[in-house]
Amino acid sequence: MIDDIAVWVKVGAYAGGGLAMGLGAIGAAIGEGHTAAQANAAISRNPAISGDILKSMLVGQAIAESASIFALVIAMILLFSSFPATSFVMVWAVFSAGLAMGLGAIGSGVGAGFPAGAACLGMGRQPAMSGRLTTNMLVGSAVCQTPSIFALVIGFILIFTDYATKPLSPTWAAVMGAGLSTGLSAIGSGIGGGFVARASCEGIARNPKAAGPVTNIMLLGQAISQTPAILGLLIGFILIFKGGAASDALAPAMALLAAGICMGIGGIGPGIGEGIASSGGVTWIARNPEEMGVIVRTMLVGMAVAESTAIYAMVISLVLIFVV
Amino acid sequence: MQELGKIHQLIFTIAGYKLTLNLEVMLMTWIVIGLLIVFGWLCASRRAIVPNRFQIVGELLVSKLYELTEDAMGKTLARTYAPMIVALFMFLVLCNWIGIIPHMEEPTKDLNTPLSLGIMGFVIAHYVGIKTKGFKAYIKEYFEPMFFMMPLNLIGELAKIVSISFRLFGNIMGGSIIILVVSYLTYNIILPPFLNAFFGLFVGAIQAFVFTMLTVVYISTQAK
Numbered sequence: 318m319i320d321d322i323a324v325w326v327k328v329g330a331y332a333g334g335g336l337a338m339g340l341g342a343i344g345a346a347i348g349e350g351h352t353a354a355q356a357n358a359a360i361s362r363n364p365a366i367s368g369d370i371l372k373s374m375l376v377g378q379a380i381a382e383s384a385s386i387f388a389l390v391i392a393m394i395l396l397f398s399s400f401p402a403t404s405f406v407m408v409w410a411v412f413s414a415g416l417a418m419g420l421g422a423i424g425s426g427v428g429a430g431f432p433a434g435a436a437c438l439g440m441g442r443q444p445a446m447s448g449r450l451t452t453n454m455l456v457g458s459a460v461c462q463t464p465s466i467f468a469l470v471i472g473f474i475l476i477f478t479d480y481a482t483k484p485l486s487p488t489w490a491a492v493m494g495a496g497l498s499t500g501l502s503a504i505g506s507g508i509g510g511g512f513v514a515r516a517s518c519e520g521i522a523r524n525p526k527a528a529g530p531v532t533n534i535m536l537l538g539q540a541i542s543q544t545p546a547i548l549g550l551l552i553g554f555i556l557i558f559k560g561g562a563a564s565d566a567l568a569p570a571m572a573l574l575a576a577g578i579c580m581g582i583g584g585i586g587p588g589i590g591e592g593i594a595s596s597g598g599v600t601w602i603a604r605n606p607e608e609m610g611v612i613v614r615t616m617l618v619g620m621a622v623a624e625s626t627a628i629y630a631m632v633i634s635l636v637l638i639f640v641v
Numbered sequence: 642m643q644e645l646g647k648i649h650q651l652i653f654t655i656a657g658y659k660l661t662l663n664l665e666v667m668l669m670t671w672i673v674i675g676l677l678i679v680f681g682w683l684c685a686s687r688r689a690i691v692p693n694r695f696q697i698v699g700e701l702l703v704s705k706l707y708e709l710t711e712d713a714m715g716k717t718l719a720r721t722y723a724p725m726i727v728a729l730f731m732f733l734v735l736c737n738w739i740g741i742i743p744h745m746e747e748p749t750k751d752l753n754t755p756l757s758l759g760i761m762g763f764v765i766a767h768y769v770g771i772k773t774k775g776f777k778a779y780i781k782e783y784f785e786p787m788f789f790m791m792p793l794n795l796i797g798e799l800a801k802i803v804s805i806s807f808r809l810f811g812n813i814m815g816g817s818i819i820i821l822v823v824s825y826l827t828y829n830i831i832l833p834p835f836l837n838a839f840f841g842l843f844v845g846a847i848q849a850f851v852f853t854m855l856t857v858v859y860i861s862t863q864a865k
Contacts, residue, residue: 387819
């Protein structure tokens with residue numbers, strides 16, 4: 318019987334590792350392609366600084382790639398570590414860890430490509446600001462990676478938790494739900510954060526005098542548009558650590574799985590929507606910095622309303638976990 | 642990699658409740674507080690027209706953050722709350738940076754630290770809200786746009802605590818996991834300094850700033 322579990326844990330780990338790297342490769346590649354396209358546009362407009370633009374493109378692509386490097390790390394661990402074969406839950410946990418990391422890397426990869434592209438284009442337009450644009454791009458792309466870091470954290474917790482004393486029946490669904498909730502909800506926030514950072518790079522190139530407030534509001538907008546991913550992370554934590562009473566009935570297990578799916582899919586839209594809202598805020602602050610107070614207030618209120626759908630999803634998830 | 646997630650705990654029971662103290666986190670927090678006090682003393686003990694090095698750094702930090710707070714909150718509120726905001730930022734930066742020293746751990750890696758700071762910001766924000774708007778207008782906001790939205794508005798407010806504290810915790814925790822795992826996989830060759838510079842210094846500073854900015858914004862949105 319023990320051997321049996323060991324075999325299945327290996328199967329789960331291989332499947333999870335494959336999914337992690339396969340899904341994790343999607344986003345970064347799209348983002349990097351976008352960056353390179355924008356860099357070409359910038360070079361054709363301003364060939365004199367093609368060296369600087371190329372350098373900036375490579376740095377931006379390297380940061381966009383870090384999401385898929387996280388996925389690579391998880392995939393390597395899943396493929397080459399030996400896992401304790403104490404419970405069948407481990408099979409689901411390693412699979413779910415791979416799935417979470419793979420899904421979670423999509424959004425951050427796509428998102429981090431946007432500011433890098435906009436920074437290249439901005440350099441072509443405003444070569445004097447290239448230092449400031451590079452800094453802004455680095456900050457923006459680094460903050461874009463946050464959702465994929467959340468997926469990495471959940472992946473690690475899933476892999477290294479000890480499931481020996483936990484009952485199989487609801488726990489397998491809980492670990493799957495945790496992975497899905499964190500992974501799916503990270504997609505929206507990653508892409509949304511990218512929109513904000515792109516708007517700020519464009520804004521600095523358009524109006525270099527507004528660089529200070531634009532960077533600050535970008536950080537604020539990115540941070541708030543990560544809220545859906547954080548709610549997904551919270552639901553993931555609750556699912557992993559709550560622990561249900563053992564039961565052979567299918568309904569409690571399905572409720573936990575559904576809670577993860579609900580929060581995960583429910584977090585995609587709000588993440589993108591909040592990103593669009595705050596990219597608008599950042600764009601228009603760059604054009605009219607005097608009206609910053611009003612624009613920021615409107616942006617925050619709009620983001621709060623866009624976020625409410627993520628909160629509905631969280632409420633339903635919590636009801637599924639604790640009430641149903 | 643087994644040291645991951647292992648915490649030295651001191652557990653004792655008082656009146657039937659189990660009380661857990663995370664010793665490393667507490668020790669590191671006290672070290673950070675001690676360093677900040679020393680830094681403050683170095684900045685302010687020998688003030689002069691021609692400033693010494695520490696005074697320049699201190700003045701730069703305080704004036705920049707004060708300006709930021711003033712932009713968001715207005716003059717009167719900033720006079721009261723800017724010192725707290727500046728202290729919060731310096732504390733968080735040092736907390737996030739201390740992990741790059743071997744054998745030191747970031748206190749922010751433990752959820753308790755960001756969560757308690759998040760709750761602190763939340764309480765201050767709502768205190769400011771009640772004080773500036775009056776209790777009635779403050780309560781009325783929860784029943785907008787329709788009275789049955791009250792529970793969701795309430796959860797929305799509580800979600801702010803979750804989002805601000807989990808953001809910091811997740812980033813610092815994730816960074817330290819990546820540093821640990823990648824260093825382990827590459828046998829500590831070449832990569833660790835760069836990883837520490839990126840995840841420790843760069844991401845740590847950004848996240849400390851984001852946390853501080855969000856606290857400022859939460860306070861200022863309650864005041865309006």
